[in-house]
Amino acid sequence: MTYDSSPAFAAQLDAQDPLAAFRQEFHIPPGPDWKPSAYFCGNSLGLQPKGVQGALEQVLADWARLGVEAHFDGSSPWMPFHETLTEATARLVGAKPLEVVVMNNLTVNLHLLMVTFYRPTATRYKILMEGGAFPSDQYAMESQARLHGLAPDDVIVELVPRPGEHTLRTEDIEAKIAELGDALATVLLGGVNYYTGQAFDMAAITRAGHAVGAMVGFDLAHAAGNLHLELHGWDVDFACWCSYKYLNSGPGGTSGVYVHERFAHRPDLVRLAGWWGHDPANRFQMKKGFQPMAGAGGWQLSNAQIFPMAIHRVSLDMVDRAGGMATLRRKSEQLTGYLEFLINELRLPKSKLEIITPTDPAQRGCQLSLLVHERGRELFDFLAAQGIIADWREPNVIRLAPVPLYNSFEDVHRAGMALRQFFK
Template structure:
């Protein structure tokens, strides 16, 4: 695509955008001037869908009208509420319905999965993760290693980029996996690294992990709703993700879990059990002796979080209505490519500002991370004062994420113009 920094180009692209109508389904926060801001922080917290309030109010109404009977006789009976999310969730991540369930929060689910899929032995005990992973992943793996009597410094192997580079090369990840060989128990990477915005080749990593006998999982917090995923086709063993970033399901929103169907009929697998994961056929007989439901549902602990799930049901249905991840990725690549173009047009030396997110669209989602070597915080504040909401990460990275459901080409042009204005003012 040939880009232009002109307002006419942005207007033309927005007029031709097949997803343009979805922006009106969100509340766009106002900027300092009272006009809608250009919100590029969906990689941290997505915006509020207008239909979410009515969806939650419906559950309040059923609770008010029915009390406990809402579990069986409400508009969407709570007893089976989580099942209303299964189909859309499976489509979202490229899975079979038996392989997914929505429950709990992200790090809770990460721990539940690691109880099952990190089972170290005396010789096979290493965990592989990316260096600089999101702290929740770091802390979860540290504590899981200690849970098994291991020291994290010995059990956890961190992948780091080559000197002078900011992101990991797939061949280096594969080489490290081969080097660890039969000492490697589990691989856990983020589908997209939160800091650099790099999207990993999950299919290649899974193949390499399985070749040495390791189990392979991903934290998809920054990938679900952002990338086209084929977890079943890639043969991934397990994964989990949050719903409050690209899936716009509210702060602290509910989480999704994927477990490959090869484990669906494995009641012998060690797990932390809860009532809601017990076989539904005799769950209410309240007997001793846990018998898990088949598939990912057998890892449930407690009954559904109805109010967060009501928001999530609105949001995940929107992905389907938009045409799924194929349609969202098409626009995402255009928006992110446009932002990249506008930044490159500034002509700044890498000693002042550089994009550390891969240039290859296949290796990134809709986030660009700008490493600002001079006056980074000042630039971030400059953008905010002009209604451009970005994300600051210490020590000097600004993350900008144009989300296809609600961001426009005009939003991106505004951001590019603000960056140009700041750059020119600093050169005078």
């Protein structure tokens, strides 16, 4: 696409946007002038869909009217409630229904999966992750090492960019995997790096990990609802993600889990067991002796979190109505491409500002991270005063995430013009 910086061009793109109507299905916070803000913080917390209130009110009404019987009766009985999310979740991440389940929160699920997919031995015990991964992932890997009586510094190998670069090269990730070889137990990377916005080549990384006999998994917190995922086709072993960022399912929202079907019928796998993961055919016999149900559901612990799942169902339905992730991804690339164009038009030296997110759309999500070498916090505050809600990351990065379901091209134009005004 050929961009230009005129307001008319942004208006034309919005008029042609097949997803434009979805913006009206969200509550958009007002800016300082009480006009809708330009909200670019969906990589931290997505906006509230207007359908959420009705969904919650229905669940509350069932609880009030039926009490415990709402597990079996009402508008959407609670006993199988989580199952109503399965098909849409499988479509979202490119998986088979058997391979996915919605449960718990993200870091809880990451720990549950690592109990199974990190089984160190005397010679194969290394964990490979990206340097500067989100702190929860760092802490989780440290504690997983300690659970096995190992020192985190001996276990965890961190990938860092080449000198003078901000992102990782796929060939360098593959080379490190090959170098670790038989010592590598588990690869655990983010699908998209939260800081730089870099999207990793998960198919290539999985192939490289499997070639040396390692398990390969991904934290998809910044990838689910952002990238077009094909977890089954890429042969990924395991993954988990949150729902409160690009999936707009509320703060602390429920999490998704993927486990490849090759593990679906493996009751011998070590795991932390819970009642809800037990074979449903005899779950209510209340006997000891855990028998995991088939598939990802066998990693469940407790019965469904009905309220956050009711919210999440609204979001998953919206993704399907929008045409799925392939459709959202097309607009996402246009939004970030337009924002990149407007920033590059400023002709700023890298000593002032540089985009550290990859320029190749295939290597980034719907995010541009701006490394601001001078007056970074001042710029962030200036944008906020203009009704442009971004995200600040220490020491000097501003993240702008134009989300295809609710951000418009006019939003992007506003951000570009605000940056021009600040740097004029």
